[in-house]
Amino acid sequence: MKQMLAGVLVVLLLGSAGRAAADPIVAQFWYSFGGKNREVTESHIKKFNESQSKYRIEGTFQGDYFQALAKIRAAAITKTAPAAFHVVGEALPNLWQAGMLESMEEFAKGPNGTDLADFVPGLTQAGYFDYLGKQAAPLFALPFFRSTPILYYNADMLAAKGVKVPTTWDELRSAAGKLTVREGSDTKVYGFEVPVDWWFWFGLLHQGGGTLMTPDGKKAAFKEKGQEALQFWVDLVNRDKTMKQPPGKDYSAWEVANTDFINQRVGMIFTSTAFLNYMTENAKFKVGTAFLPARVKAAVPTGGTYFVLMKDAPTPQKEAGWAFIKWMTDPEQTISLSKATGYMPVRLSAINSAGMQSFYKDNPNYKVALDQLRNAQRFPFSPALFDIQREVIQPNLEAAVLGTKTAADVMTAADQKANEIISKYEK
Amino acid sequence: MASRRARRDAWLGYALVAPSLALFGLVYLYPVAYSAYVSVFEWDLMTPKRYVGLANYRVLASAEFGEVLVNTALYSGGVVALSLGLGLVLALLLNHRGALSAALQGCIFSSYIVSWVAVSLLWIWMLDPQYGLVTYGLRLVGLRPVNWLGSPSVALWTLVLVTVWKTLGYPLVIYLAGLQAIPGDFYEAADLDGATGWNRFRFITWPLLSPTTLFLVVTLTIASFQGFDIVKIMTQGGPVTSTMIYVYYIYEQAFQYFRLGKASAAVVIFFALILLLTLLQWLVFRKRVQYTT
Amino acid sequence: MTHPNPLVRWLTVLGLLVVAAVEVGPYLWMVATSLKDLPSVTQFPPSLIPSPPRWDNYAKAWQSGPFLRYFVNNVIQTAAILVLQLFFACTAAYAFAKLRFPGRDLCFVIVMACLIVPPQVRFVPLYILFSHLGLVNTYAALVLPYAVSALGTFLIREAFMQISDDIVDAARVDGAGLFTVIFGLMVPIARPTIVAFSLFSVVYHWNDFFWPLVMTTTDAVRTLPVGVSMLREEGTGARWHIIMAGSMFVVAPVLVIFAVAQRHIVRAFTFTSLK
Numbered sequence: 001m002k003q004m005l006a007g008v009l010v011v012l013l014l015g016s017a018g019r020a021a022a023d024p025i026v027a028q029f030w031y032s033f034g035g036k037n038r039e040v041t042e043s044h045i046k047k048f049n050e051s052q053s054k055y056r057i058e059g060t061f062q063g064d065y066f067q068a069l070a071k072i073r074a075a076a077i078t079k080t081a082p083a084a085f086h087v088v089g090e091a092l093p094n095l096w097q098a099g100m101l102e103s104m105e106e107f108a109k110g111p112n113g114t115d116l117a118d119f120v121p122g123l124t125q126a127g128y129f130d131y132l133g134k135q136a137a138p139l140f141a142l143p144f145f146r147s148t149p150i151l152y153y154n155a156d157m158l159a160a161k162g163v164k165v166p167t168t169w170d171e172l173r174s175a176a177g178k179l180t181v182r183e184g185s186d187t188k189v190y191g192f193e194v195p196v197d198w199w200f201w202f203g204l205l206h207q208g209g210g211t212l213m214t215p216d217g218k219k220a221a222f223k224e225k226g227q228e229a230l231q232f233w234v235d236l237v238n239r240d241k242t243m244k245q246p247p248g249k250d251y252s253a254w255e256v257a258n259t260d261f262i263n264q265r266v267g268m269i270f271t272s273t274a275f276l277n278y279m280t281e282n283a284k285f286k287v288g289t290a291f292l293p294a295r296v297k298a299a300v301p302t303g304g305t306y307f308v309l310m311k312d313a314p315t316p317q318k319e320a321g322w323a324f325i326k327w328m329t330d331p332e333q334t335i336s337l338s339k340a341t342g343y344m345p346v347r348l349s350a351i352n353s354a355g356m357q358s359f360y361k362d363n364p365n366y367k368v369a370l371d372q373l374r375n376a377q378r379f380p381f382s383p384a385l386f387d388i389q390r391e392v393i394q395p396n397l398e399a400a401v402l403g404t405k406t407a408a409d410v411m412t413a414a415d416q417k418a419n420e421i422i423s424k425y426e427k
Numbered sequence: 428m429a430s431r432r433a434r435r436d437a438w439l440g441y442a443l444v445a446p447s448l449a450l451f452g453l454v455y456l457y458p459v460a461y462s463a464y465v466s467v468f469e470w471d472l473m474t475p476k477r478y479v480g481l482a483n484y485r486v487l488a489s490a491e492f493g494e495v496l497v498n499t500a501l502y503s504g505g506v507v508a509l510s511l512g513l514g515l516v517l518a519l520l521l522n523h524r525g526a527l528s529a530a531l532q533g534c535i536f537s538s539y540i541v542s543w544v545a546v547s548l549l550w551i552w553m554l555d556p557q558y559g560l561v562t563y564g565l566r567l568v569g570l571r572p573v574n575w576l577g578s579p580s581v582a583l584w585t586l587v588l589v590t591v592w593k594t595l596g597y598p599l600v601i602y603l604a605g606l607q608a609i610p611g612d613f614y615e616a617a618d619l620d621g622a623t624g625w626n627r628f629r630f631i632t633w634p635l636l637s638p639t640t641l642f643l644v645v646t647l648t649i650a651s652f653q654g655f656d657i658v659k660i661m662t663q664g665g666p667v668t669s670t671m672i673y674v675y676y677i678y679e680q681a682f683q684y685f686r687l688g689k690a691s692a693a694v695v696i697f698f699a700l701i702l703l704l705t706l707l708q709w710l711v712f713r714k715r716v717q718y719t720t
Numbered sequence: 721m722t723h724p725n726p727l728v729r730w731l732t733v734l735g736l737l738v739v740a741a742v743e744v745g746p747y748l749w750m751v752a753t754s755l756k757d758l759p760s761v762t763q764f765p766p767s768l769i770p771s772p773p774r775w776d777n778y779a780k781a782w783q784s785g786p787f788l789r790y791f792v793n794n795v796i797q798t799a800a801i802l803v804l805q806l807f808f809a810c811t812a813a814y815a816f817a818k819l820r821f822p823g824r825d826l827c828f829v830i831v832m833a834c835l836i837v838p839p840q841v842r843f844v845p846l847y848i849l850f851s852h853l854g855l856v857n858t859y860a861a862l863v864l865p866y867a868v869s870a871l872g873t874f875l876i877r878e879a880f881m882q883i884s885d886d887i888v889d890a891a892r893v894d895g896a897g898l899f900t901v902i903f904g905l906m907v908p909i910a911r912p913t914i915v916a917f918s919l920f921s922v923v924y925h926w927n928d929f930f931w932p933l934v935m936t937t938t939d940a941v942r943t944l945p946v947g948v949s950m951l952r953e954e955g956t957g958a959r960w961h962i963i964m965a966g967s968m969f970v971v972a973p974v975l976v977i978f979a980v981a982q983r984h985i986v987r988a989f990t991f992t993s994l995k
Contacts, residue, residue: 030937035953039784061950063933070682071934073472074844078851080937098473186572187557244557247577249663252551255958262759265557278957282759391684399667404579433820439898440821447812447868448827454846454865455834461845472844520736531736533979534744540974542927542945544952545967546746548960595743601916608912638878642913646871646920653838655930678840687844694841701836706829 024049024056027313027320028082031059032068037145040340048327055320057084076100076312083313084321086144086305089128089379090389095308096137097383102309103138107322114326119143122373123346128302130378132217137381141306142329145274145343148300148369148376149200152261152279153268155288157189163267165290169207169232172268172293176242179267191242193260194270195253196233196401198394199301203270203292204229206299206377212388213380218426220388220418227411230400237401245401249394272303273369277342280365289365291372298375304343344369384422392417459698466691473685483692491668492676492693496700498583499673503651505587506594510647511640513591514598519632521599522606532599539596543656550589551576551661576662579669586657586670593657594650598643605639606632652701673697750971754778754964761960774961781966785947786939791969793859794943797932798925800863805921806914809872814902816873817880818888828877834870843934850935861935862943866925872917879910926974944970 031041038061045059062068065088075081087095095101108114116139121127123143126136153165163179166172176191194200205212210225236243244266246256258275260266262282270292279287292300307325309318327333331350338345339359345351351370360367379385392414399405466483468476517535521528538546553560554575562572575585613631622630655674658664664671664679671679677697681690753761755773781787815821816828842865850861883906891901907914929945936942948966952958 028937033953034950035959036957037953038950058938060938061946062937063949066682067934070472070685070844071847071937073685074847075851075937076473078848080851080856082937094471095473098471100473186566190557245577247574247666248551248661249665252661252663255548256551256555258957259552260557263558275957282957284759387684395665395668398665402577402579402666404667436819437821440815440819440824443811443815443819444824444827447808447873448830450808450864450868451831451834451870454842454868455837455870456830457849458842458845459837462841517736517739520732527733529982531740533982534740536978536982537747537975538743540923540927540978541747541750541971542929542948542967544929544949545750545964545971549746549749592743597920600919604912604916638882642875642878642916645874649835649871652836655838655840674838674840677838681840681844698833698836702833706832 024053025316025320026056026058027084027317027324029057029059029321029324030062030068030072030082030085032062032065032086034061037341040337044328044333044337045324048324051327052323055323057320057324072100072310076310079312081310081312082321083317084307084309084325086307087141088305089303091386092125092141092306092308093129093381094383094386096140100311101140102311102313102318103140104142104309104322104325105138107309107319107326108139112323112326114142114329118331118347118349119329120344120346120348120351120370120373122302122376123344125306127376128379129381130215131381132213133215134217134381141308142325143346144305144307144328145337145341146302146304146346147272147274147343148302148372149203149270149292150273150368150372151268151270151290151292152275153288153290154261154264154266154283155286157264157267157285158288165288166268166293167291168293169295173236173240173242175268176236177240180242187241187244189264190244190260190266192236192268193244193246193257193266194233195257196245196397197250197253198389198397199303200270201226201229201393201397202301202377203299204232204295206301207292207295207297209296212385213382213422217380217382218422220415220422222418223411223415226393226414227407230397230407230410233397234400234403234407238403245398249398273344273366274304274342276365287365289368291368291375298372299377300372300375301379302373302376342366344373382422383425384418387421388418392421459694462691462694462698464691465687466695468688470687471685472687476688479688483688484696486689487692487696492696494668495671495673495676498669498671499652502583502587502590502654502670502672503648505584506590506651506654507644507647509587509591510594510598511643513595514602514643515636517595517599518602518606519628522603532596532603535599536596538593541593543593543660546593547657547660554585577666579666582662582666582670586661589661590651590654590657594647598647601639601643602636605636609635747971750964750967753961754968756961758959758961777961777965778968781948781951781962781969784962784966785950787944787947787966787969789939790942790944790947793862793932793941794926794945794970796859797862797941797943798922800859801866801925802918802921804863804867805869805872806918808868809876809917810902810907810914812868812873813876813880814906816877817883818885831870831873834868835874839865839931843931847935857936857938857940859941862932862941865931865935869917869921872921875913875917876910879913880906883909922977923974927970 029045031038033041042059045057049056062071068085069087069091072081072085092101108116116124119142123146125139125141125143129137131137151166157179158165158175161178163175164171166175172192179189179191180187181189202212205222205226208225208228210222210229212222213219214221233243233245237245244260246253246260248256254271257266257269257271258278261269262279264285273289276289291298307328309321309325313321328337329346331345331347331353334345334347335350335353335356337343338350345356350356360370396410396414400407400410465476467478467480469479469483470476521531554562556562556572556574556577561575565572573581576582609632613635614627617627617631653674654672655678658670658672658675659678662670664675677690677693680686680693752768752770754777755775756767756770757774760767760770812831816824846865847856850856855861855864887905888901891905896905927945928943929949932941932943933946933949936946948963948970951963951966
């Protein structure tokens with residue numbers, strides 16, 4: 001009897017142990033894009049799940065970027081947040097300081113670790129941020145879909161008008177003038193178009209030699225050079241009348257600029273390298289790409305999102321989340337993600353691989369953003385960064401371009417508000 | 428006997444109303460109370476709340492908030508007036524049986540049931556001051572292009588027009604119904620008295636439509652005060668702040684800037700203001716409504 | 721429409737046709753776009769009829785997510801909301817219109833106050849509440865917050881108030897039960913109002929994208945509009961042809977219902993009651 005019981009017990013234990021070993025640890029990955037990016041991500045999630053049996057990742061769409069951020073925070077309150085999600089760089093300092101994110105240092109060095117040295121320096125967390133003289137934050141974010149703005153130009157249009165690809169602000173100005181086509185009081189073709197948006201303004205700010213904050217991060221420093229950047233747009237739109245300001249804030253303006261470019265209503269635009277696939281597939285002309293024009297120096301911001309882990313998630317789910325993030329940033333995956341979307345690969349070994357090298361040879365446009373990384377400018381690692389972007393700069397730029405305020409007034413007010421926000425966080 | 432019945436009725440009344448009230452309290456009033464609570468803090472939904480007393484309300488007593496109120500009133504007023512006017516005219520014209528009439532009604536109604544996302548892109552393209560269809564049409568008749576969505580002085584009215592265009596099917600259907608509910612006897616009597624078309628309208632149609640009109644004023648006002656999708660998709664409150672209306676303002680404060688305290692204070696203020704306005708509107712209009720009894 | 725002057729008649733017809741064209745044009749454009757390929761969508765001047773029509777856009781949209789489940793969820797959500805709204809509104813409206821009890825008008829004012837609270841304001845507190853109750857990602861999260869309608873209660877109360885007390889009393893004297901009185905007698909008389917309100921509710925909730933998105937974190941109970949919003953792409957270029965195809969899945973059912981029900985809707989209003 002006892003032997004039988006023991007036998008049953010052993011079978012039960014083995015059986016349950018076997019089942020436990022077979023049950024994968026399930027973790028959620030929340031993402032905030034749709035369309036092609038979503039398809040690509042979902043197919044990779046499926047591949048990850050099929051490639052191993054220890055973890056299973058469930059990916060879900062959570063709305064646009066802001067809806068997702070709101071839901072993450074609400075979910076954090078009720079302790080139902082996902083293990084992993086992705087977020088734009090500007091929001092990272094905020095989230096880190098609030099204690100929402102888990103450090104990845106141990107994971108990276110652990111048994112399922114990753115070779116941090118192989119990551120493209122300009123695309124990593126350390127390459128994105130200026131730690132303002134303070135101690136660097138530990139690793140808590142790995143690059144996901146990363147991009148830089150580039151200059152797209154209608155190569156056929158430029159060739160037809162004998163216009164050289166501009167490399168400086170002055171050249172951009174004169175090129176825009178030559179490309180603009182007017183009929184009476186109507187402008188049939190604009191020379192240049194760019195969404196009046198924080199991201200591009202940040203680039204112009206640095207191209208003029210300015211920075212967002214002082215090196216210690218205690219005060220705003222963008223007033224003068226930010227005004228010059230804004231004034232550049234104001235002049236192009238209102239004085240030269242060679243630049244079209246696409247209507248709408250956020251992504252509507254970006255979509256209008258893209259559509260205008262494809263429809264040959266504009267000769268040159270600034271927008272993300274992420275649209276390169278889209279442009280090449282849909283333009284009925286030769287699409288050229290180049291660095292953003294320089295002024296005092298060449299400078300670009302980087303953009304896109306990072307993978308992060310939620311601190312409050314249970315440990316097994318964090319492990320699962322890490323395994324997924326690590327896998328997604330492995331050279332093989334970063335190549336397939338990049339090829340499918342147009343975002344940049346995040347690993348040096350991936351870029352140097354024979355496959356990518358020959359891809360770049362055949363498609364030189366894709367290399368532009370990568371090469372431009374040497375001009376990448378860092379963002380200050382300050383919790384005020386997100387607020388300054390969303391509240392202080394982004395909504396107020398267009399007032400100057402529309403002529404309801406002067407660039408000087410806009411920047412003076414912005415400078416003051418930014419300092420208020422910074423001092424609020426300093427407390 | 429009567430008082431027993433009265434007491435029974437009272438209990439019945441409570442019994443019938445209680446479940447509704449409970450649900451209203453939970454899903455509508457609790458969030459407002461929650462907002463009132465959050466409105467005295469500064470909160471980004473992430474870090475602990477920071478008590479700031481009435482600071483959020485003081486911040487709101489600003490030109491920016493005043494502009495939001497004005498924009499909302501203008502948007503709502505424009506939408507209601509145009510919807511009622513156009514809806515009524517169309518209903519009068521389409522108020523007869525026939526395939527053409529039914530087909531036209533269907534056409535007008537089709538835009539009402541389509542979602543905003545689907546048509547907003549088209550409107551953005553059609554209104555483009557460079558090559559939009561509307562711009563093209565304006566040029567054909569010799570007018571200068573207008574920067575419909577990009578000009579602060581015009582954008583709000585553009586949204587009014589697009590909203591009216593999209594929701595026209597609703598007042599049309601309701602007015603048609605109201606018209607067809609008017610007993611023919613009234614018109615026959617008027618004809619016997621030799622009434623003209625305008626008089627028929629003024630003394631029979633319009634007064635007898637007043638319940639319908641009230642119905643539409645109330646529903647359209649409420650719907651337009653909650654206008655959000657069109658702003659979110661087409662202008663995001665811009666250019667500058669010219670299309671910033673109530674719900675979008677709160678959404679922006681709460682979910683773009685993560686200033687939940689300020690957003691909550693705005694909620695409380697609006698709630699109080701509009702409650703007043705709705706009661707006023709109701710009291711004023713119900714005196715003018717005539718029933719056929 | 722029966723103006724004696726033929727010129728006026730023709731001009732009126734012309735005007736109406738213009739209005740109809742303006743109203744239905746964008747809908748037709750949506751249909752056309754859903755059948756194009758991407759370069760044709762963004763080209764200007766736009767082509768009207770795609771050739772060949774790309775029916776595979778519909779397949780792509782449908783397969784981009786669990787669209788069948790979304791469709792079923794959408795039906796369940798919209799129907800459940802409507803049924804609950806009508807039930808609660810009719811019962812409460814009867815009490816407000818025909819019964820007397822202390823505090824009745826105060827209760828009614830409270831209901832009216834709820835008219836002004838938009839979903840963006842309700843999201844955070846209700847999400848947190850429902851999350852604590854474990855109801856996120858359930859039909860309850862989609863339906864309960866809309867189970868009662870202040871608008872419906874207000875409108876049906878108005879309609880009930882127009883029904884003479886004598887009729888109601890007569891029915892009750894005849895021994896009719898409460899629900900018979902409300903749903904058997906008064907609702908048919910108030911049919912126009914109820915139909916008008918139902919229209920409003922169905923169109924709003926069928927197309928609602930915001931609430932089903934923010935009250936769910938997984939696909940389990942999500943609805944079609946959320947599915948369509950997932951087709952939008954903000955990072956690498958929008959594929960409008962597929963987005964429009966997806967939107968058609970949302971529009972088509974309601975359009976069909978309206979086409980079929982149009983006569984009935986209008987007939988509902990011509991039921992001239994004992995006014």
